[in-house]
Amino acid sequence: MPSFEYAPAPESRAVVDIASSYGLFIDGEFTEPVDGSTFKTVNPATEEVLAEVSEAGQADIDRAVAAARRAHTEVWGPMPGRERAKYLFRIARLLAERSREFAVLETLDNGKPIRESRDVDVPTAAAHFFYYAGWADKLDHAGYGPNPRPHGVAAQVIPWNFPLLMLAWKIAPALAAGNTVVLKPAETTPLSALLFADLLLQADLPPGVVNIVTGARETGSMLVTHRGVDKIAFTGSTAVGKRIARELAGTRKHATLELGGKAANIVFDDAPVDQAIEGIVNGIYFNQGQVCCAGSRLLVQESVAEEVVERLKSRLGTLRLGDPMDKNTDVGAINSPQQLERITRLADAGTAEGATRWTAACEIPATGYWFAPTVFTDVSAAHQIAREEIFGPVLSVMTFRTPQEAVAKANNTPYGLSAGVWTEKGSRILWMADQLRAGVVWANTFNRFDPTSPFGGYKESGHGREGGRHGLAPYLIEGAH
Amino acid sequence: MTTTAPSHDADALVPAGRGSAQIADLARTVTGAATLDDASLRRYLHGLPGVDKVGADGRAAQLGTRSIKTTAKAWGLDLAIRMIDLTTLEGADTPGKVRALAAKARQPVPGDPTCPPVAAVCVYNDMVGVAKEAVAGTGIKVAAVSTAFPSGRASSAVRLLDTADAVAAGADEIDMVIDRGAFLSGRYAKVYEDIVATREACHAGGRDAHLKVILETGELVTYDNVRRASWLAMLAGADFIKTSTGKVAPAATLPVTVVMLEAVRDFRRDTGVQVGVKPAGGIKTAKDALKYLVAVNEVAGEDWLDPDWFRFGASSLLNDVLLQREKMRTGWYSGPDYVTVD
Structure with missing residues (x-):
């Protein structure tokens, strides 16, 4: 209690x-x-x-x-x-x-x-x-x-x-x-x-x-x-x-x-880590992950991957899942049984293919359609959960070593709607934005929408x-x- | 994140006592530097993860949208009262004023024993004796602002004498200010040594006054500076890190407090040592206080939801909390004439 x-x-x-x-x-x-x-x-x-x-x-x-x-x-x-x-x-x-x-x-x-x-x-x-x-x-x-x-x-x-x-x-x-x-x-x-x-x-x-x-x-x-x-x-x-x-x-x-989309949210080792954690959460758990531009693939630099995942999990422990009408609820219901079935099926495929599954400890209400925030680590680029749009609160974590590798992995998808870059280095943000084949590239933020800013995809x-x-x-x- | 303090085995780092030697050992272990000078401290502090201002402000704003109602509100309001350092820091302070403040600290609502007392009264040095006498036997602490508060612009000798004086007068807690000039010019070792020396003065003669280190975040300006100053103060042995003197605008803000809560959370993770946080100045309403408690709960964690680990430096806040508390009990707002002027 x-x-x-x-x-x-x-x-x-x-x-x-x-x-x-x-x-x-x-x-x-x-x-x-x-x-x-x-x-x-x-x-x-x-x-x-x-x-x-x-x-x-x-x-x-x-x-x-x-x-x-x-x-x-x-x-x-x-x-x-x-x-x-x-x-x-x-x-x-x-x-x-x-x-x-x-x-x-x-x-x-x-x-x-x-x-x-x-x-x-x-x-x-x-x-x-x-x-x-x-x-x-x-x-x-x-x-x-x-x-x-x-x-x-x-x-x-x-x-x-x-x-x-x-x-x-x-x-x-x-x-x-x-x-x-x-x-x-x-x-x-x-x-x-x-x-x-x-x-x-x-x-x-x-x-x-x-x-x-x-x-x-x-x-x-x-x-x-x-x-x-x-x-x-x-x-x-x-x-x-x-x-x-x-x-x-x-x-x-x-x-x-x-x-659709399968956006990469790319976290470098010099990222503002507390804000990056918020950005990861907002990227994939906002609207239960039912967002076409959701940051469903977390690409994190190998040198800090363990720390970032540990911090992310402890942050996810504070998310409140439940009655969407409650003003303190962070994670609501999945929109339909069909969508819940799709999320469940793809998440199960992640487990079956050998990725490590972690689910936030939260009580699931007895009625309605719910899926607790989930993180997959040990995900390889060949896994279904790294390729297919899940459209649910499921994050696939992968690592990279160099900026070039981050770009290659981020672009290695048939989609190209959005991407996120987290680093304190301004020149790297500009270089990444130039290299990423995505309609929207967010720098040190994610899932922000403004009427003055165009939105749309590649591929x-x-x-x-x-x-x-x-x-x-x-x-x-x-x-x- | 490249040079974040590595995750240590926390148990091994918890010092048996927190003496100066142990604190210096801990600081050397955390920073990985054999000697703690400007250069090594700079390397460490500037290697801490940066703070993105837009993101930090956004996180604080989001925490501020939590809706705290009914039982949660009642619980939060009573906790907020128990966390208040009821403060008077005026040139016009008199023994009478301090006694009145102390009386209110003991019993915020006349005739209502269900209302808890506040955590401490916070006064200038020369009022410590009066305050001690007025709260004797209640468990309420007396905090003294020290080290040439609020500017801190005095020689080290004078700053230390200031502290020694307050401790000798019986102060339970010392609220010191850091040398912001030294911090902003990169003389981190000076700031570090000041804090260490003040801490020793707090413990002189077998005393054990708690040390709160005021960063004066309104003068540090950037969140990166707030994070670095927080770590510097913790490395130097602060029991609490405190935002502001209340004499500089802006004083405490929710985002600054969130950054400091992240710092104490990470410091405990890395060292096993828990440090308290005290936002001070500018927190005037019960609604604001509840937002801070939500931030404590969700950023640092519930271990900090205790007057031993979180305080509000405030004066007018108490009356607003009392009005809200009364409203919850009776369903009616009374008004400013129904709470005491202190």
Whole structure:
């Protein structure tokens, strides 16, 4: 029994009203799906059903795309940028005002700790809208020629790991650039997108500018293959991304794909060790490791490997796993039984292949989907856990001897989304950033996101950038000089 | 991390007593230097892992988001009271003022024996006798600020005399200041020898006054300096490392305290010797105090959650803690007229 036992500090779920069932948000109103099919979304921490959600079929997708087209042609396309900006600023302000509501709903539907939805997801989502609101009337000066034009209707498919934040990454630049949107949230986390639809009504956004259709993989496939769509933006697994790329081959559609990763977090012997430990923890245990840019491979210089791993384990002993609604929870629930199964299977493969497994001592709740923070040492580059994206709180520790070896090992992956470098030597940071084939290289930090900074991958991690001035490019057709 | 102190066999290093000879032995073993001069100390201290400011600030901010409620809060508030060095360090201090402070230290809430006493009263040298008399028989310690506090800008002889005077007057604890000028100009051996000599003065004549070493982190400025000064003080035999005099802004901050908690944690890991931490100055609210306790718990560990190993140097903090404590018991905030002015 620890002497300083933190009493439960649960956030109130009364701040958000969850309806028992939700329709599809098409053309500015919630409508029933044409074929009437529904599915349930559950709280992964309790397995309680939160709501019934509509599953959009082909007829619904047709309606949504038609509404988006009409809104683009008649309202949003012709609207001056400074007017679009007013709507975006309004959305950003409303998100900030209703942040507690969104944070609670996100935590209930996703399983992530309220500390993260409150301190990261929701404020960063609002910041994205604020940032792109500022671009809406300055597109001529964004570096994409005079009078750059929007594509038209953007189909956007987002994942379940950061439901609201990924929605913001997708919708904010699309609207700023003058596109209209049909967005499909992930089937396990549709609720924050549906609450966002309610916020759009409050913001008085013209009907059809943003449409939200819920459903599973088939709905997503209908949406991205729809002939009325001009632009595809997808964030999710590399397998689905490849399928989308095949489906789009030979069409006129433009695509942005933000896919998987197997990032190296590289710790040199001169690193600021206490902050590096925090960076490793934040790199792989943030959001239960369900982060495409997670630092899932720790590359640590051999001379300090033992010390770093020892310090890491003692730090992991202070992580608090449990009720995501408790403000003191650090590690929440895994989003779905399917994902838990995948993490379990890959972790077991790590054990079977001979890596040494260590798991933080924490009590696992009786209901819900949970996986305790896990560290594998004695991992070789040939092990599955060193190659495959686990998308869970599982760290594979490998060592290196020289900076060249660190680079070679870090780049030895089909992915290339992110990397981290920990050293007090500035010149080495610059050299490493130049050598690493990763879209984002963090120096002495990890998993930090800012709307002004572009994000995106190399190789099988996808293409296109989100965030910053670069994040406008996928939503614009360059103007003629 | 290249030249971090190697992981020693902790048991072998715990000295039987902490006499000057043992402390010097320990310092030589940890630093791997035959003689402790500016150069060898510099090699050791500058080989400690660096502190990344952004990361350290972020870690402290995250610790500050812990939500301490109900039973945890009640427990934390009482512990915070027991950890307070109730302080008055004014030119206008009088015996009457010190007696009033001591009375409050003994019984922070008049007529409420469930409220624990504070750890110590902290006064200037000439008030030690008055304070000792006022807390006699209570277990409350008397701490004296020493070594030409707060600037420390006096000759070594005068600084030591200052300490000897306080010890002779009965001080249980000596809060000394390091020579920041010497530290910032790289004269680490001077700082080291000052601390060693002050420690000897604390133990002169069979006395055993505890030595708290004030780093004055507001003048050291960088976290790298804070970490180095912490290690230097611990190597020289400090019983406690303390952030500030309270006379320089900024005084104690949560990130600085986190860096010092990391230092005492690592020092014990490497040597087996546990050293206490005392943030002082600028901690004014119960909410702040709870954040510091969370940091102690999660950075150094629960072994430090005790007045023997963690103190708050404060004056106005006590009243805010008492108000919060009353609120927890009655459900109502009383107000400043319901706690005593000291």
